[in-house]
Amino acid sequence: MLELAVLGLLQASPLHGYELRQRLKATLGTFRAFSYGSLYPTLRGMKEAGWLCEDDGNAEVVAGAPPLTGRRGKVVYKLTAEGKERFQELLAEAGPTSWEDETFGVHFAFFGQTDPEVRVRILEGRRSRLEERRESVRTTLARTRSRLDRYTLQLQEHGLESVEREVRWLTELIETERRTAPPAASHPPPNHPRERGAP
Amino acid sequence: MLELAVLGLLQASPLHGYELRQRLKATLGTFRAFSYGSLYPTLRGMKEAGWLCEDDGNAEVVAGAPPLTGRRGKVVYKLTAEGKERFQELLAEAGPTSWEDETFGVHFAFFGQTDPEVRVRILEGRRSRLEERRESVRTTLARTRSRLDRYTLQLQEHGLESVEREVRWLTELIETERRTAPPAASHPPPNHPRERGAP
DNA sequence: ACCGCGATGTATCGCGGCGATACATCGTCG
């Protein structure tokens, strides 16, 4: 999750933690925050896993004193070959993991590097996920509407409208995708995203 | 958080875990899920804290066999006096804790039992929280728009619109509140004239 | 008469992530 985001950003250029976090905010916007409390441990984990390593800007020219004379300097991370592979691997993934609430935004943010077919699959998966939720809310709402007070009702309806709005958004995006990249010949592979089983 | 939600629901009527979870879904809608993985531990914690206790529906009539012959039966929880106090205490709270993302929905769901003044405060707090975020997104968006690819941009803008929409919603709610309960002339944030009892 | 299956029901575990916190350095403005 954070792992994917980090891979995505570092794949563009090496960065240190702080900067990475700024980019995270700028890239994901309102969708996720990602505090340092998650970032640094993740970074360490990824380093241990071999996806990334420290980048010293290839051995300082003046051995004595780069801007950071004293103690702990910036730690710049960059992807290893394995890290790049890993990123591609995650990008290609189009299962429930890629369209759940917390994950979808991150995947979407890197759609630019994602295979067009995978894009559509994820968008459709996300949409049906939301449609499920919408139906569920609608039915329970219909069932309990009379028993709800003003505020609870308001909350339900606002939530419902949010979901509906997002579904509309996704539908538009899907249409654009289809228009831009017309389906391959007779069988457009992403036929029925309605699958809740094995990854 | 979950604590508040549980207090609110049990305050209406005693319930067991499973039913509690259903109500949670029905009450909070799309807003929070709350899995059993949080519910049961919370329930235990609250029991230990003395907010709630088990309710045996006052000693079964037929000692031998109620529907549940065998082993573990349903565990019905109800609020203690302290629990009710605690609920009131939490309801009266109108600080950052009550209008952050995760918390606001829960507070809102129990607005029916909340003091009108507190309601407005929370709604306004929530709104300015969102306005902050909106401005932050707007500026970083203006600053980086040119560097963003199609998808990232789309994500930013969708997020921005979501925030704007929620701000509009809140504004409407605040207006309604003011219209319905007009008494207090303007709104002095720190201290309000209507003080009861001793501070 | 039996079985299976989905709803009801209680409970735990690992882990991902958040917010608060601590600390150190840098640039800049009064």
Add this chain to the structure above:
DNA sequence: CGACGATGTATCGCCGCGATACATCGCGGT
């Protein structure tokens, strides 16, 4: 020259999620 805010690295405790396990009940199918 000293205070302050941005930059920068790092940890800790807590919350809540998703998966999982297990048990019982009521129902419809064969």
